[in-house]
Amino acid sequence: MTTPRIHIVTLGVGDLPRARRFYEALGWRASSTSNEAIVFLKGAGGVLALYGRAALAEDALAEDLPTGFAAVTLARNAHSREEVDAWFATAVAAGAHAMKPPQEVFWGGYSGYVADPDGHLWEFAFNPYFVFDEQGNLALPD
Amino acid sequence: MTTPRIHIVTLGVGDLPRARRFYEALGWRASSTSNEAIVFLKGAGGVLALYGRAALAEDALAEDLPTGFAAVTLARNAHSREEVDAWFATAVAAGAHAMKPPQEVFWGGYSGYVADPDGHLWEFAFNPYFVFDEQGNLALPD
Numbered sequence: 001m002t003t004p005r006i007h008i009v010t011l012g013v014g015d016l017p018r019a020r021r022f023y024e025a026l027g028w029r030a031s032s033t034s035n036e037a038i039v040f041l042k043g044a045g046g047v048l049a050l051y052g053r054a055a056l057a058e059d060a061l062a063e064d065l066p067t068g069f070a071a072v073t074l075a076r077n078a079h080s081r082e083e084v085d086a087w088f089a090t091a092v093a094a095g096a097h098a099m100k101p102p103q104e105v106f107w108g109g110y111s112g113y114v115a116d117p118d119g120h121l122w123e124f125a126f127n128p129y130f131v132f133d134e135q136g137n138l139a140l141p142d
Numbered sequence: 143m144t145t146p147r148i149h150i151v152t153l154g155v156g157d158l159p160r161a162r163r164f165y166e167a168l169g170w171r172a173s174s175t176s177n178e179a180i181v182f183l184k185g186a187g188g189v190l191a192l193y194g195r196a197a198l199a200e201d202a203l204a205e206d207l208p209t210g211f212a213a214v215t216l217a218r219n220a221h222s223r224e225e226v227d228a229w230f231a232t233a234v235a236a237g238a239h240a241m242k243p244p245q246e247v248f249w250g251g252y253s254g255y256v257a258d259p260d261g262h263l264w265e266f267a268f269n270p271y272f273v274f275d276e277q278g279n280l281a282l283p284d
Contacts, residue, residue, distance in 0.1 A: 002169070003169060003185055003186040004168055004169045004170055004185045004186070004218060005185040005186040005187045005188065005218065005278065005279075006148075006151060006185065006187070006188055006190065006216050006217070006218065007217050007218055007219040007279065007280050008216075008217035008219070008265075008280065009148060009151060009214065009215075009216055009217075010214070010215045010216075010217060010265075011213065011214055012211070012213030012214070012215075013213075026146055027144070027145060027146045028146055029284070031282040031283055031284065032283050032284060033271075033282055033283060040282055042282055042284070043145055043146045043147040043148065044145040044146070044147040045147045045148070045187050045188060045277075045279050046147065046148055046187060046188060046279060046280075047279075047280050047282060048148065049217075053211070053213045056213060056215060057211050057213075059215075059242075059247075059253075059255075059265075060215060060241050060242060060255040060263050060265070061241050061242045061255065062211055062241060062255075062257075062263065063210075063211060064210075064211050065210025065211045066210045066211075067209065067210050067211060067212060067213055068207030068208045068209050068210050069154075069195070069199050069204055069205060069206050069207045069208075069209055070209060070212035070213065070214055071153065071154030071155075071195045071198060071199075071209055071212065071260070071262070072151065072152070072153055072154070072212055072214045072262065073151075073152045073154075073198060073201075073202060074148050074150075074151055074152075075148070075149050075150035075151075075152060075191075076146060076147065076148065076149055077149040077150070099202055099203050099204060100201075100202060100203045105201075111201075113201075113202040113203065113204075115204075118213070120213070120214065121202050121204065123150075123152075123201075123202070129175075135187075135277060136147065137147075137149065137187050137188060137189075138149050138150065138188075138189050140173040140175055140182055140184055140189060141173055141174050141175060142171070142173065142174060142184070
Protein backbone atom coordinates (compact mmCIF):
# COMPACT_ATOMS: atom_id res chain seq x y z
CA MET A 1 0.00 0.00 0.00
CA THR A 2 1.46 3.37 -0.94
CA THR A 3 1.86 5.90 1.83
CA PRO A 4 -1.22 8.10 2.05
CA ARG A 5 -1.04 11.85 2.13
CA ILE A 6 -3.22 14.90 1.90
CA HIS A 7 -2.52 16.45 -1.48
CA ILE A 8 -5.13 19.21 -1.32
CA VAL A 9 -7.13 20.81 1.46
CA THR A 10 -10.14 22.55 -0.08
CA LEU A 11 -11.94 25.26 1.83
CA GLY A 12 -15.48 26.21 0.89
CA VAL A 13 -15.76 30.00 0.86
CA GLY A 14 -18.50 32.56 0.43
CA ASP A 15 -16.48 35.15 -1.48
CA LEU A 16 -13.68 33.73 -3.61
CA PRO A 17 -11.80 37.02 -4.34
CA ARG A 18 -11.90 37.94 -0.64
CA ALA A 19 -10.57 34.53 0.37
CA ARG A 20 -7.85 34.69 -2.28
CA ARG A 21 -6.72 38.13 -1.09
CA PHE A 22 -6.62 36.89 2.49
CA TYR A 23 -4.42 33.90 1.70
CA GLU A 24 -2.15 35.87 -0.62
CA ALA A 25 -1.59 38.32 2.25
CA LEU A 26 -0.37 35.32 4.26
CA GLY A 27 2.16 34.35 1.61
CA TRP A 28 0.23 31.73 -0.39
CA ARG A 29 0.63 32.14 -4.16
CA ALA A 30 -2.13 31.38 -6.64
CA SER A 31 -1.21 28.96 -9.40
CA SER A 32 -1.99 29.94 -12.98
CA THR A 33 -4.26 26.89 -13.04
CA SER A 34 -6.71 28.91 -10.94
CA ASN A 35 -9.85 30.24 -12.60
CA GLU A 36 -13.00 32.14 -11.66
CA ALA A 37 -14.47 29.12 -9.92
CA ILE A 38 -11.47 27.72 -8.01
CA VAL A 39 -8.17 29.02 -6.70
CA PHE A 40 -5.23 26.67 -6.20
CA LEU A 41 -2.82 28.17 -3.68
CA LYS A 42 0.74 26.91 -3.60
CA GLY A 43 2.50 26.73 -0.28
CA ALA A 44 5.38 24.44 0.51
CA GLY A 45 4.32 20.84 0.04
CA GLY A 46 0.56 20.63 -0.21
CA VAL A 47 -2.01 22.68 -2.04
CA LEU A 48 -4.72 24.79 -0.44
CA ALA A 49 -7.72 25.21 -2.73
CA LEU A 50 -10.52 27.75 -2.40
CA TYR A 51 -13.88 26.90 -3.90
CA GLY A 52 -17.41 28.19 -3.46
CA ARG A 53 -18.95 26.42 -0.51
CA ALA A 54 -22.20 25.56 -2.29
CA ALA A 55 -20.20 24.15 -5.20
CA LEU A 56 -18.03 22.17 -2.79
CA ALA A 57 -21.07 20.69 -1.07
CA GLU A 58 -22.55 19.79 -4.45
CA ASP A 59 -19.27 18.22 -5.56
CA ALA A 60 -19.27 15.91 -2.52
CA LEU A 61 -23.03 15.29 -2.77
CA ALA A 62 -23.26 16.78 0.73
CA GLU A 63 -25.94 19.12 2.01
CA ASP A 64 -24.84 22.74 2.42
CA LEU A 65 -26.03 23.13 6.02
CA PRO A 66 -24.74 25.94 8.26
CA THR A 67 -21.35 24.83 9.53
CA GLY A 68 -21.57 25.13 13.31
CA PHE A 69 -18.20 23.77 14.47
CA ALA A 70 -16.38 22.18 11.52
CA ALA A 71 -14.18 20.05 13.81
CA VAL A 72 -11.25 20.61 11.47
CA THR A 73 -8.26 22.81 12.17
CA LEU A 74 -5.23 23.54 10.03
CA ALA A 75 -1.92 24.12 11.74
CA ARG A 76 1.22 25.87 10.65
CA ASN A 77 4.17 25.14 12.89
CA ALA A 78 6.72 27.81 13.68
CA HIS A 79 10.35 27.70 14.72
CA SER A 80 9.82 30.17 17.58
CA ARG A 81 7.25 31.98 19.69
CA GLU A 82 8.11 35.17 17.84
CA GLU A 83 7.20 33.56 14.52
CA VAL A 84 3.82 32.55 15.95
CA ASP A 85 3.23 36.13 17.08
CA ALA A 86 4.18 37.47 13.64
CA TRP A 87 1.92 35.04 11.75
CA PHE A 88 -0.97 35.79 14.09
CA ALA A 89 -0.55 39.56 13.63
CA THR A 90 -0.30 39.22 9.84
CA ALA A 91 -3.45 37.11 9.70
CA VAL A 92 -5.47 39.49 11.87
CA ALA A 93 -4.24 42.46 9.83
CA ALA A 94 -5.40 40.62 6.69
CA GLY A 95 -8.90 40.14 8.05
CA ALA A 96 -8.79 37.04 10.23
CA HIS A 97 -10.80 36.87 13.42
CA ALA A 98 -8.60 36.46 16.50
CA MET A 99 -9.94 33.38 18.25
CA LYS A 100 -7.13 32.79 20.75
CA PRO A 101 -4.18 35.12 21.09
CA PRO A 102 -0.88 33.25 21.12
CA GLN A 103 -0.17 31.96 24.58
CA GLU A 104 1.68 29.28 26.51
CA VAL A 105 -0.38 26.09 26.40
CA PHE A 106 -0.65 23.02 28.60
CA TRP A 107 1.41 20.72 26.36
CA GLY A 108 4.48 22.88 26.71
CA GLY A 109 4.26 24.94 23.55
CA TYR A 110 2.94 28.30 22.42
CA SER A 111 -0.17 28.52 20.28
CA GLY A 112 -2.81 30.83 18.91
CA TYR A 113 -5.87 30.42 16.69
CA VAL A 114 -7.47 32.61 14.06
CA ALA A 115 -10.55 32.09 11.92
CA ASP A 116 -10.19 33.05 8.26
CA PRO A 117 -12.88 35.30 6.69
CA ASP A 118 -15.08 32.23 6.18
CA GLY A 119 -14.54 30.87 9.68
CA HIS A 120 -11.96 28.19 8.85
CA LEU A 121 -9.70 27.70 11.86
CA TRP A 122 -5.93 28.00 11.72
CA GLU A 123 -3.57 27.28 14.56
CA PHE A 124 -0.15 28.90 14.59
CA ALA A 125 2.00 26.94 17.00
CA PHE A 126 5.52 26.54 18.31
CA ASN A 127 6.12 23.07 19.65
CA PRO A 128 9.58 22.79 21.25
CA TYR A 129 9.38 18.97 21.05
CA PHE A 130 8.83 18.82 17.28
CA VAL A 131 11.60 18.89 14.71
CA PHE A 132 11.42 19.58 11.00
CA ASP A 133 12.85 17.46 8.21
CA GLU A 134 14.93 18.78 5.32
CA GLN A 135 11.75 19.56 3.34
CA GLY A 136 10.31 21.56 6.22
CA ASN A 137 7.69 19.00 7.17
CA LEU A 138 7.32 17.84 10.73
CA ALA A 139 9.55 14.85 11.38
CA LEU A 140 7.63 12.79 13.91
CA PRO A 141 9.17 9.60 15.29
CA ASP A 142 7.67 6.29 14.12
CA MET B 143 8.18 35.98 4.26
CA THR B 144 8.73 32.23 4.47
CA THR B 145 6.53 30.02 2.33
CA PRO B 146 3.46 28.96 4.25
CA ARG B 147 2.31 25.39 4.50
CA ILE B 148 -0.12 23.20 6.36
CA HIS B 149 1.92 21.13 8.77
CA ILE B 150 -0.97 19.41 10.52
CA VAL B 151 -4.62 18.87 9.73
CA THR B 152 -6.46 18.03 12.94
CA LEU B 153 -9.80 16.27 12.83
CA GLY B 154 -12.11 16.43 15.82
CA VAL B 155 -13.52 12.95 16.44
CA GLY B 156 -16.09 11.37 18.70
CA ASP B 157 -14.29 8.07 19.29
CA LEU B 158 -10.52 8.25 19.15
CA PRO B 159 -9.76 4.49 18.94
CA ARG B 160 -12.37 4.08 16.18
CA ALA B 161 -10.90 6.97 14.19
CA ARG B 162 -7.37 5.62 14.66
CA ARG B 163 -8.40 2.18 13.43
CA PHE B 164 -10.06 3.71 10.40
CA TYR B 165 -7.02 5.72 9.34
CA GLU B 166 -4.60 2.89 10.05
CA ALA B 167 -6.70 0.71 7.72
CA LEU B 168 -6.08 3.37 5.07
CA GLY B 169 -2.31 3.17 5.53
CA TRP B 170 -1.67 6.03 7.97
CA ARG B 171 0.78 5.11 10.75
CA ALA B 172 0.49 6.42 14.31
CA SER B 173 3.61 8.09 15.66
CA SER B 174 4.87 7.01 19.07
CA THR B 175 4.25 10.60 20.13
CA SER B 176 0.54 9.74 20.18
CA ASN B 177 -1.18 9.33 23.53
CA GLU B 178 -4.65 8.65 24.91
CA ALA B 179 -5.79 12.16 24.06
CA ILE B 180 -4.32 12.70 20.60
CA VAL B 181 -3.12 10.57 17.72
CA PHE B 182 -0.52 11.89 15.27
CA LEU B 183 -0.77 9.99 12.01
CA LYS B 184 2.19 10.04 9.66
CA GLY B 185 1.54 10.02 5.97
CA ALA B 186 3.91 11.31 3.34
CA GLY B 187 4.57 15.00 3.94
CA GLY B 188 2.07 16.36 6.41
CA VAL B 189 0.61 15.06 9.61
CA LEU B 190 -3.01 14.13 10.23
CA ALA B 191 -3.96 14.46 13.88
CA LEU B 192 -7.02 13.02 15.59
CA TYR B 193 -8.29 14.73 18.72
CA GLY B 194 -11.53 14.71 20.64
CA ARG B 195 -13.88 17.19 19.03
CA ALA B 196 -14.89 18.86 22.32
CA ALA B 197 -11.22 19.22 23.23
CA LEU B 198 -10.44 20.64 19.78
CA ALA B 199 -13.23 23.21 20.10
CA GLU B 200 -11.98 24.16 23.55
CA ASP B 201 -8.42 24.46 22.29
CA ALA B 202 -9.50 26.96 19.63
CA LEU B 203 -11.89 28.73 22.01
CA ALA B 204 -14.64 27.80 19.56
CA GLU B 205 -18.12 26.63 20.43
CA ASP B 206 -18.74 22.91 19.87
CA LEU B 207 -21.90 23.32 17.80
CA PRO B 208 -23.17 20.40 15.72
CA THR B 209 -21.39 20.26 12.38
CA GLY B 210 -23.63 20.89 9.42
CA PHE B 211 -21.45 21.10 6.34
CA ALA B 212 -17.87 21.66 7.46
CA ALA B 213 -16.95 23.24 4.12
CA VAL B 214 -13.57 21.50 4.28
CA THR B 215 -12.54 18.54 2.16
CA LEU B 216 -9.26 16.64 2.12
CA ALA B 217 -8.08 15.23 -1.18
CA ARG B 218 -5.70 12.43 -2.00
CA ASN B 219 -4.66 12.43 -5.63
CA ALA B 220 -4.15 9.19 -7.50
CA HIS B 221 -2.09 8.25 -10.51
CA SER B 222 -4.99 6.43 -12.17
CA ARG B 223 -8.71 5.80 -12.10
CA GLU B 224 -7.99 2.30 -10.81
CA GLU B 225 -6.15 3.73 -7.81
CA VAL B 226 -9.15 5.94 -7.02
CA ASP B 227 -11.42 2.89 -7.15
CA ALA B 228 -9.09 0.95 -4.86
CA TRP B 229 -8.82 3.74 -2.27
CA PHE B 230 -12.58 4.22 -2.29
CA ALA B 231 -13.22 0.49 -1.76
CA THR B 232 -10.64 0.32 1.04
CA ALA B 233 -12.18 3.30 2.82
CA VAL B 234 -15.71 1.96 2.60
CA ALA B 235 -14.55 -1.46 3.80
CA ALA B 236 -12.90 0.29 6.77
CA GLY B 237 -16.13 2.02 7.76
CA ALA B 238 -16.36 5.15 5.63
CA HIS B 239 -19.69 6.32 4.28
CA ALA B 240 -19.81 6.34 0.49
CA MET B 241 -20.85 9.86 -0.46
CA LYS B 242 -20.12 9.78 -4.19
CA PRO B 243 -18.93 6.67 -5.98
CA PRO B 244 -15.92 7.37 -8.19
CA GLN B 245 -17.07 8.76 -11.51
CA GLU B 246 -16.00 10.88 -14.45
CA VAL B 247 -16.41 14.55 -13.47
CA PHE B 248 -16.93 17.78 -15.39
CA TRP B 249 -13.34 19.02 -15.09
CA GLY B 250 -12.03 16.04 -16.98
CA GLY B 251 -10.96 13.82 -14.13
CA TYR B 252 -12.30 10.95 -12.07
CA SER B 253 -13.35 11.49 -8.48
CA GLY B 254 -15.21 10.02 -5.54
CA TYR B 255 -15.96 11.14 -1.99
CA VAL B 256 -16.26 9.30 1.30
CA ALA B 257 -17.05 10.55 4.79
CA ASP B 258 -14.91 9.12 7.57
CA PRO B 259 -16.65 7.68 10.66
CA ASP B 260 -16.97 11.22 12.06
CA GLY B 261 -18.23 12.73 8.81
CA HIS B 262 -14.98 14.32 7.61
CA LEU B 263 -14.99 14.39 3.83
CA TRP B 264 -12.26 12.88 1.70
CA GLU B 265 -12.01 13.09 -2.05
CA PHE B 266 -10.05 10.50 -3.96
CA ALA B 267 -9.29 11.90 -7.38
CA PHE B 268 -7.38 11.30 -10.56
CA ASN B 269 -6.64 14.51 -12.40
CA PRO B 270 -4.98 13.86 -15.76
CA TYR B 271 -3.78 17.48 -15.89
CA PHE B 272 -1.86 17.38 -12.62
CA VAL B 273 1.69 16.11 -12.25
CA PHE B 274 3.57 15.10 -9.13
CA ASP B 275 6.97 16.34 -8.01
CA GLU B 276 9.79 14.06 -6.84
CA GLN B 277 8.43 14.15 -3.26
CA GLY B 278 5.01 13.06 -4.46
CA ASN B 279 3.34 16.41 -3.91
CA LEU B 280 1.30 18.03 -6.65
CA ALA B 281 3.52 20.21 -8.82
CA LEU B 282 1.26 23.04 -9.90
CA PRO B 283 2.58 25.68 -12.27
CA ASP B 284 3.24 29.15 -10.83
